[in-house]
Amino acid sequence: MAEGNTPLYHLQRCARTTGVENLFAKHQGMNPTASFKDTGMTVAASAARQEGFRWVACASTGNTSASMSAYAARGSLRSLVLIPEGKISWGKLSQALDYGSLTCQLRTDFDGCMRILNHLVRRKPIYLLNSVNPYRIEGQKTAAIELLEQLNWEAPDHIVVPGGNLGNSSAIGKALVEMLELKLISRLPKLSIIQAEGANPFYRCVHEFGGKKLEPMAAETLATAIRIGNPASWKKALRALRATGGQVEQVSEVEIAEAKAEIGADGVGCEPASAVTLAGLKKLISSGFVKPGETVILILTGHPLKDPDFTIKFHRGDLFGETPRESLGRQTKSLQRAPVVLDADLGAVVAALEAAERNS
Numbered sequence: 125m126a127e128g129n130t131p132l133y134h135l136q137r138c139a140r141t142t143g144v145e146n147l148f149a150k151h152q153g154m155n156p157t158a159s160f161k162d163t164g165m166t167v168a169a170s171a172a173r174q175e176g177f178r179w180v181a182c183a184s185t186g187n188t189s190a191s192m193s194a195y196a197a198r199g200s201l202r203s204l205v206l207i208p209e210g211k212i213s214w215g216k217l218s219q220a221l222d223y224g225s226l227t228c229q230l231r232t233d234f235d236g237c238m239r240i241l242n243h244l245v246r247r248k249p250i251y252l253l254n255s256v257n258p259y260r261i262e263g264q265k266t267a268a269i270e271l272l273e274q275l276n277w278e279a280p281d282h283i284v285v286p287g288g289n290l291g292n293s294s295a296i297g298k299a300l301v302e303m304l305e306l307k308l309i310s311r312l313p314k315l316s317i318i319q320a321e322g323a324n325p326f327y328r329c330v331h332e333f334g335g336k337k338l339e340p341m342a343a344e345t346l347a348t349a350i351r352i353g354n355p356a357s358w359k360k361a362l363r364a365l366r367a368t369g370g371q372v373e374q375v376s377e378v379e380i381a382e383a384k385a386e387i388g389a390d391g392v393g394c395e396p397a398s399a400v401t402l403a404g405l406k407k408l409i410s411s412g413f414v415k416p417g418e419t420v421i422l423i424l425t426g427h428p429l430k431d432p433d434f435t436i437k438f439h440r441g442d443l444f445g446e447t448p449r450e451s452l453g454r455q456t457k458s459l460q461r462a463p464v465v466l467d468a469d470l471g472a473v474v475a476a477l478e479a480a481e482r483n484s
């Protein structure tokens with residue numbers, strides 16, 4: 125379905141606000157099902173078909189299921205989706221339905237869905253399409269290879285990715301190391317991984333346990349794509365982190381929401397989980413790990429229309445529910461652009477325009 129070859133955008137406004145002039149976004153949300161999953165899914169679904177399976181399945185926070193459903197349909201395979209009830213965005217759920225999957229919303233979280241699926245594939249002839257599938261990882265390497273081609277094989281200083289189940293960071297890290305071995309690049313970019321504070325098992329693994337163990341947790345974040353407490357690929361991601369010399373950071377819910385609005389204000393936009401990259405970058409700049417003169421690539425993993433609910437709530441000022449608005453930063457309020465409801469009257473529109481002009 126013409127996956128891959130996604131655009132690399134210069135983030136002009138974010139470059140100004142962060143002070144990193146060479147700040148770019150590789151937008152994997154511009155794939156056919158609007159997330160980074162497609163490059164791996166096309167390979168793994170093809171493998172399922174080649175091996176003669178009738179059914180494929182995944183547990184998902186939404187994007188894997190959207191992608192799997194589409195590629196299964198294209199390959200005339202039946203597909204089973206296990207998703208946590210009430211905790212995935214409508215955009216993603218609607219895709220699975222539209223592409224014809226059997227969609228089961230389980231009363232548990234992503235980790236609970238994964239547990240059940242692991243038992244199920246042992247009992248039934250179903251091909252597992254989660255990112256533990258090695259073909260998924262091989263396909264997802266494409267993002268890094270394309271990126272280097274877009275940069276004329278000049279390695280950037282930093283690549284920043286969100287961390288959930290940690291398949292993507294593993295894939296990108298593997299691609300970077302392989303490109304160095306093949307002498308396609310002459311040095312490795314540092315690959316840094318960012319998690320939400322409420323879903324930070326990998327951050328804790330690195331900062332509290334020195335990478336020796338990963339303690340599963342009950343995850344909670346409004347960035348539902350990365351609401352994962354027991355990431356399958358943590359050991360592979362740790363290898364990528366160590367091979368490239370990157371860092372792991374965690375960011376708060378407010379920091380995620382602000383970063384998402386800032387990427388939106390650059391005319392690019394992304395889903396909440398992707399915005400952890402910009403929020404994390406700000407921390408990496410503060411700690412001195414990223415320097416203003418360096419080149420930084422944010423991997424934006426999902427399209428803004430995946431989760432418009434989040435965006436609308438943010439701009440209306442009710443994203444954080446009961447949280448008093450005063451306790452949120454001034455920055456958050458200045459980024460909010462609530463819709464203005466007016467009478468169908470020219471004068472009212474002119475007045476709104478003039479008020480906006482005065483406030484800009």
Ligand code: F0G
Nearest residue numbers: 184185187188288289290291292425426
């Ligand atoms: N960003 C988005 C938009 C995602 O959907 C995911 C993961 C991630 C980042 C994290 O990537 O898991 O490779 O570390 N989504 C999976 C799913 C888990 O089911 O759609 P990861």
